[in-house]
Amino acid sequence: FVSGDSKTSTYAAQSSISHSVRLKWWKMAHRLIFLSILFGQLLYWGNCSAPIQSSANIANAILYGDDLLNSAANKVxxxxxxxxxxxxxxxxxxxxxxxxxxxxxxxxxxxxxxxxxxxxx
Structure with a gap:
């Protein structure tokens, strides 16, 4: 029965090791996701906080987009x-x-x- 106990303890040790490895992996994955979201937000806010110098160009682009949307809706x-x-x-x-x-x-x-x-x- 000693050999059975050693097998059980070996399995328990391997199980706890694999559990800790999986836990570390999940923590790393969550950190990576968090950092990528944070980096994306920083890029977004960095670009949005820049002063708008060509508001006329943006208005034309928006109107052009509306025209394209209306044209597509008419075609549909x-x-x-x-x-x-x-x-x-x-x-x-x-x-x-x-x-x-x-x-x-x-x-x-x-x-x-x-x-x-x-x-x-």
Missing amino acids: ELLSLKVENYNLRMQGELMAMKEQLLREIKEIKKSQESALPATKK
Whole structure:
């Protein structure tokens, strides 16, 4: 039983070592994430705190961006109208085909009904 106890204690020691290694790794990962976020914030605030010298250029860029956004929205709306028009046209064609098939089925039934009494006579 001594050998079993030594195996258990060895496993417990390895388990505690791997746990401490994982814990250290997580701490390092969290520090890295924290430092990268902090560095990003410093870069962001460093760039934002610089005086704006060309506010007209920024306004033009914003307006140009709005124009692009409006243009894209108009294109999307136009495409959606085209798709809706296409769907309505296809629906109309399918309804016409359905009506044609129903007429043909009625004609076939009439011809079969008229052929059946003739064979019975």
